[in-house]
Amino acid sequence: MNFNFSKKIDKIKTNYIIHNNGYDIINKPVIVSSKGSFLKSISGEKYFDPGLGAGSQILGYSNKKITDAIKNQIEKGSIYLHNNLNIQSFTEKLTEILPSQFTNFVYCNSGSEATQRALRIARAATGRKKIAYFHGGWHGMNEWTMNNDGERFGKFFIPREDGIPKILKKHSILLPYNDDKAFDIIQAYSNELACIIVEPVQGSNPRNDTTDFLDKIQQICKRFDILFILDEIITGFRLGIGGASKLWNLYPDIITYGKIIGGGLPIGLVSLTNEIADRSFGDKSKFVPTGGTFSANPLVATAGLSVLNILGTKDYNYINQLGELLRSLVNSYYKKHGIPLSVIGTNSISRIVFTNQKFKNRMERDYLEQGTQNKQIEFRKKMLDKNILWPNNGILFTGFCNTKNQIEKLATKINETSHEVFNELI
Numbered sequence: 001m002n003f004n005f006s007k008k009i010d011k012i013k014t015n016y017i018i019h020n021n022g023y024d025i026i027n028k029p030v031i032v033s034s035k036g037s038f039l040k041s042i043s044g045e046k047y048f049d050p051g052l053g054a055g056s057q058i059l060g061y062s063n064k065k066i067t068d069a070i071k072n073q074i075e076k077g078s079i080y081l082h083n084n085l086n087i088q089s090f091t092e093k094l095t096e097i098l099p100s101q102f103t104n105f106v107y108c109n110s111g112s113e114a115t116q117r118a119l120r121i122a123r124a125a126t127g128r129k130k131i132a133y134f135h136g137g138w139h140g141m142n143e144w145t146m147n148n149d150g151e152r153f154g155k156f157f158i159p160r161e162d163g164i165p166k167i168l169k170k171h172s173i174l175l176p177y178n179d180d181k182a183f184d185i186i187q188a189y190s191n192e193l194a195c196i197i198v199e200p201v202q203g204s205n206p207r208n209d210t211t212d213f214l215d216k217i218q219q220i221c222k223r224f225d226i227l228f229i230l231d232e233i234i235t236g237f238r239l240g241i242g243g244a245s246k247l248w249n250l251y252p253d254i255i256t257y258g259k260i261i262g263g264g265l266p267i268g269l270v271s272l273t274n275e276i277a278d279r280s281f282g283d284k285s286k287f288v289p290t291g292g293t294f295s296a297n298p299l300v301a302t303a304g305l306s307v308l309n310i311l312g313t314k315d316y317n318y319i320n321q322l323g324e325l326l327r328s329l330v331n332s333y334y335k336k337h338g339i340p341l342s343v344i345g346t347n348s349i350s351r352i353v354f355t356n357q358k359f360k361n362r363m364e365r366d367y368l369e370q371g372t373q374n375k376q377i378e379f380r381k382k383m384l385d386k387n388i389l390w391p392n393n394g395i396l397f398t399g400f401c402n403t404k405n406q407i408e409k410l411a412t413k414i415n416e417t418s419h420e421v422f423n424e425l426i
């Protein structure tokens with residue numbers, strides 16, 4: 001993508017390039033500080049961030065209680081590499097919030113690591129090799145669940161990922177999402193599948209009408225002793241404090257968490273039922289590697305405990321209603337002015353899609369959005385000109401730091417920008 005933003009580019013002379021999808025050091029503002037819903041650039045420009053750190057900053061950037069807790073702990077140490085009180089208190093708190101069957105935890109340092117560990121544990125517990133995952137999903141950077149299996153989805157564009165030998169994907173089965181054809185494929189591989197991993201709400205296609213589909217996945221998993229892994233790295237502590245599993249009464253074998261529970265520091269967490277922990281760690285004939293230098297460090301545990309304590313006092317209706325407000329203000333404007341876009345989403349998760357047609361999954365979304373790439377780039381560029389830093393992943397989150405007024409202003413700027421981008425139609 002060519003992000004040639006006009007006004008708001010901080011020109012910094014560098015001799016290096018950081019290769020990271022998330023950063024574009026040449027064509028983006030250079031951020032030097034953050035507070036609440038805003039990021040500040042080196043040139044002093046203040047940007048509203050509707051992505052809130054890929055959803056991780058549900059309380060807002062640089063929350064004072066959390067930064068104070070981090071400051072206090074850092075003087076005592078950020079890493080001990082031994083059992084520590086901080087991780088014990090944090091884990092204790094987690095068990096008060098999560099579904100009661102989850103009493104076993106594996107810590108790591110990112111969501112990507114959590115899903116990687118979860119898949120490994122599922123394979124070890126079942127003694128089976130194959131894993132299944134859904135098109136349009138995202139489980140981070142682990143090789144097993146990246147979408148490079150282009151063939152199955154024929155004419156639909158699926159990005160190719162170079163650097164991942166095809167052999168590594170030999171045991172990964174890509175399934176169509178929100179589509180009953182998935183169950184025929186699952187049944188065909190039922191004796192070989194260790195697990196099925198799914199997000200309760202896909203960031204690429206956020207919606208709340210897939211609960212029956214999730215329920216069917218859960219049922220087929222039980223039927224064939226396939227482990228059901230719920231990836232709650234976005235939805236955990238966001239759809240409600242207990243995440244999707246509690247809100248929608250799901251009974252996964254394994255849940256992965258990340259983002260919010262790090263309080264702004266890197267974290268990944270795999271939570272397991274006793275039964276699964278027994279089948280993987282309890283069986284002394286098996287060795288399932290976990291751990292890592294920074295895993296379960298006292299600093300992240302302190303930040304995590306602090307965020308959980310604060311979230312326990314919050315009413316999630318607040319952020320859900322802000323999400324609803326954003327969707328309704330923008331969608332009603334689009335309808336009134338015949339702008340061919342829509343905002344989809346559920347609770348505090350939303351996304352603008354460049355079609356006003358209904359679709360059931362990312363595959364159909366990609367199909368309907370064909371040819372809108374330049375409009376999408378223009379939209380982001382114009383939003384930046386209005387001091388709104390659009391998230392790279394396109395997922396909009398409302399948080400406890402947002403006010404109603406901020407969301408109304410955001411909706412107005414989205415509406416104005418959409419109007420400008422599609423002005424030839426109106």
Ligand SMILES: Cc1ncc(COP(=O)(O)O)c(C=O)c1O
Binds near residue numbers: 054231
């Ligand atoms: C559902 C889901 N799983 C896993 C990940 C990977 O997490 P991380 O970026 O912390 O590695 C993400 C990140 O966006 C995610 O949304």
